[in-house]
Amino acid sequence: MNHLLVCVMCLIITAGCVKEQPKQALENPQQSTQPAKAAVVVPTFSGSRAFELLVAQTKFGPRNPGSSGHAACLQFLSNEMRKCADEVKLQEFTHIGYKGERFQLTNVIASFNPQSSNRILLCAHWDTRPRAENDENKSRRDEPIIGANDGASGVAVLLEMASLFKENRPRIGVDLVLFDGEDYGTEGDIERYLLGSRYFGANKPLDYNPRFGILLDMVGDKFLDIPKEQHSLKYAPDIVDLVWRKARELGYPQFLDEAGNLITDDHLPLNEAGIKTIDLIDFNYPDPTNRFWHSHKDIPENCSSESLEAVGTVLTHIVYTQTP
Numbered sequence: 542m543n544h545l546l547v548c549v550m551c552l553i554i555t556a557g558c559v560k561e562q563p564k565q566a567l568e569n570p571q572q573s574t575q576p577a578k579a580a581v582v583v584p585t586f587s588g589s590r591a592f593e594l595l596v597a598q599t600k601f602g603p604r605n606p607g608s609s610g611h612a613a614c615l616q617f618l619s620n621e622m623r624k625c626a627d628e629v630k631l632q633e634f635t636h637i638g639y640k641g642e643r644f645q646l647t648n649v650i651a652s653f654n655p656q657s658s659n660r661i662l663l664c665a666h667w668d669t670r671p672r673a674e675n676d677e678n679k680s681r682r683d684e685p686i687i688g689a690n691d692g693a694s695g696v697a698v699l700l701e702m703a704s705l706f707k708e709n710r711p712r713i714g715v716d717l718v719l720f721d722g723e724d725y726g727t728e729g730d731i732e733r734y735l736l737g738s739r740y741f742g743a744n745k746p747l748d749y750n751p752r753f754g755i756l757l758d759m760v761g762d763k764f765l766d767i768p769k770e771q772h773s774l775k776y777a778p779d780i781v782d783l784v785w786r787k788a789r790e791l792g793y794p795q796f797l798d799e800a801g802n803l804i805t806d807d808h809l810p811l812n813e814a815g816i817k818t819i820d821l822i823d824f825n826y827p828d829p830t831n832r833f834w835h836s837h838k839d840i841p842e843n844c845s846s847e848s849l850e851a852v853g854t855v856l857t858h859i860v861y862t863q864t865p
């Protein structure tokens with residue numbers, strides 16, 4: 542037996558002893574000075590399942606307020622959430638449209654661990670745009686869009702997360718909120734955008750104070766790049782840091798380490814209501830021309846499961862590593 546081998550054996554024996562320690566501590570709890578820290582298990586987010594959920598929404602056709610696709614998709618979303626969440630609330634409100642129509646709008650609020658006061662809020666809009674003002678074909682600009690990215694992508698990520706939460710209950714409380722009426726207004730008519738998030742913010746119970754919120758919008762682009770949206774940097778720089786640090790740790794280059802545009806989106810009414818919220822949004826669809834946005838090119842073929850997986854995995858890690 543040579544010297545090297547003896548050392549190797551010593552190492553093995555030492556390693557063996559170290560390994561045994563937690564077991565002894567468990568068997569003799571009085572002798573244990575430090576409780577064993579449970580490892581955090583983060584479930585795997587499936588981009589392909591999320592992509593199926595994106596396609597499922599687009600199969601209803603356009604989901605603009607008042608359309609048959611809107612009604613059918615609401616049924617689908619509430620059914621999917623009811624399969625997974627501890628509590629699902631449909632927050633209904635009305636909006637008078639441009640032609641005097643009375644629209645019934647609905648925010649879907651799915652809660653996990655509803656009794657916990659340590660909560661986070663994840664949200665996206667589920668309605669789609671009633672027109673396509675950026676479409677290259679001028680004769681089709683007044684037709685409603687399918688909204689695979691602008692609408693279905695963020696919702697798809699949240700639905701897939703709901704199914705993970707069902708199987709692996711998070712340690713904190715989580716609310717998944719799907720806003721209606723985000724994209725109703727004509728360009729520049731800001732009062733008729735963000736209808737669901739405004740209603741949600743205005744009716745927020747005084748004792749509902751999640752730690753923070755994360756909004757997902759247009760996160761399905763095949764060529765995903767998400768810079769740091771500027772209102773988010775202003776209202777919640779620490780949450781921007783949290784998300785970008787996690788993305789870097791997990792190796793997702795889609796999260797760009799640079800400031801992006803200032804974007805009016807559903808995170809603004811939430812910040813005004815006191816919930817500090819960031820917006821994860823890719824406003825280069827498919828490139829800096831952003832030409833697929835609000836056009837009939839916003840279809841599943843221009844989105845990808847890899848993009849949904851990048852965003853979903855980062856968010857899943859954030860939820861499961863939050864301490865209660």
Ligand SMILES: [Zn+2]
Nearest residue numbers: 670691724835
């Ligand atoms: Zn939009």
